Amino acid sequence: MKKLTNIMKAKASMTTGFDKVMQLKSKAMQFIKRKNIFNVFFRTISAVAIISLTIEPILAQQDFSQVEIIPHQLTDNIYYLEGQGGNIGVSIGEDGVFMIDDQFAPLSEKILDTLEDLSGQPVRFVINTHQHPDHIGGNQNMGREGAVIVAHENVRTALAAGFTNGDLAQALTADQRIGLPIVTFTDSVDFHLNGDDIHVFYNGSGHTNGDSFVFFRQSNIIHTGDVFRTVAYPRVDVGAGGTFHGIVASYEKLLEISDANTRFLPGHGVVSKQADVLSQLQMFKTIANRVQNAIDDGMSLEQVLAAGLTAEYDARWGDPQGMLTAVFNELIIR
Numbered sequence: 266m267k268k269l270t271n272i273m274k275a276k277a278s279m280t281t282g283f284d285k286v287m288q289l290k291s292k293a294m295q296f297i298k299r300k301n302i303f304n305v306f307f308r309t310i311s312a313v314a315i316i317s318l319t320i321e322p323i324l325a326q327q328d329f330s331q332v333e334i335i336p337h338q339l340t341d342n343i344y345y346l347e348g349q350g351g352n353i354g355v356s357i358g359e360d361g362v363f364m365i366d367d368q369f370a371p372l373s374e375k376i377l378d379t380l381e382d383l384s385g386q387p388v389r390f391v392i393n394t395h396q397h398p399d400h401i402g403g404n405q406n407m408g409r410e411g412a413v414i415v416a417h418e419n420v421r422t423a424l425a426a427g428f429t430n431g432d433l434a435q436a437l438t439a440d441q442r443i444g445l446p447i448v449t450f451t452d453s454v455d456f457h458l459n460g461d462d463i464h465v466f467y468n469g470s471g472h473t474n475g476d477s478f479v480f481f482r483q484s485n486i487i488h489t490g491d492v493f494r495t496v497a498y499p500r501v502d503v504g505a506g507g508t509f510h511g512i513v514a515s516y517e518k519l520l521e522i523s524d525a526n527t528r529f530l531p532g533h534g535v536v537s538k539q540a541d542v543l544s545q546l547q548m549f550k551t552i553a554n555r556v557q558n559a560i561d562d563g564m565s566l567e568q569v570l571a572a573g574l575t576a577e578y579d580a581r582w583g584d585p586q587g588m589l590t591a592v593f594n595e596l597i598i599r
């Protein structure tokens with residue numbers, strides 16, 4: 266927390282009139298620079314919201330004015346930002362700001378202010394872990410700031426479909442293009458920044474069909490997007506190509522590449538250890554076995570949902586119906 270604490274102290278000591286004027290001037294400059302960016306965010310929201318209206322909150326009803334962006338320091342140069350939406354991973358240092366996901370467009374100014382406080386450097390790269398609006402909503406704003414947006418090719422396809430109502434042959438406007446990943450990959454891409462080798466890799470269809478993990482090899486930290494979360498049962502966005510079995514395979518991959526010291530930064534929730542990933546994986550396998558047995562006994566989906574198959578887990582993980590439906594539908598066709 267050293268750097269952040271120093272910044273806080275520096276801010277607290279800004280008591281002279283001169284400092285106050287300079288502070289206001291700096292904020293005004295930031296505002297002028299960014300004000301053109303933010304008048305397009307409503308278009309961004311309406312475009313990306315089409316993609317997964319069924320599983321994400323209706324953005325228009327959300328009030329972002331009270332949301333605070335809270336930085337949490339993980340190493341000398343890696344942080345995550347908590348606000349509203351997916352946890353944002355950040356690497357800062359001499360080579361510039363490398364960022365994972367960007368939450369919602371109305372939060373971009375606050376996010377950029379926080380990054381300015383942490384590093385003073387521009388955002389150089391933004392990785393999109395997947396296509397959901399609470400992870401990519403700030404893309405246009407970050408693109409306008411000059412950031413290069415990078416994602417699996419399925420994320421770009423999904424976002425372009427959102428802009429064009431599914432007509433991928435339709436030409437995109439410059440405003441729309443700036444919110445899309447301009448660098449895409451099919452398997453993996455590596456960054457060598459701020460003293461770390463950062464391995465960004467696709468892990469198949471789990472939460473969506475565009476899920477990537479971001480592995481800071483030297484720092485031994487993995488941003489998992491929404492595949493691994495600590496807030497609820499897994500969310501399988503079937504409409505976006507997600508599968509429960511893909512999530513299980515992704516957890517196995519996470520265990521394979523990690524060790525007891527690895528820290529997992531989830532899309533939603535708290536920083537976790539390998540043991541947390543393993544215990545969730547064991548729960549998924551137990552649940553899948555129970556659903557398979559129920560199918561073998563001739564039970565329907567309605568009967569499975571009513572059978573209390575996850576009873577001992579529900580107090581911790583919440584409503585199992587979405588997950589059970591996905592598991593049932595995948596197992597019944599095998």
Ligand SMILES: [Zn+2]
Binds near residue numbers: 395
């Ligand atoms: Zn998501």
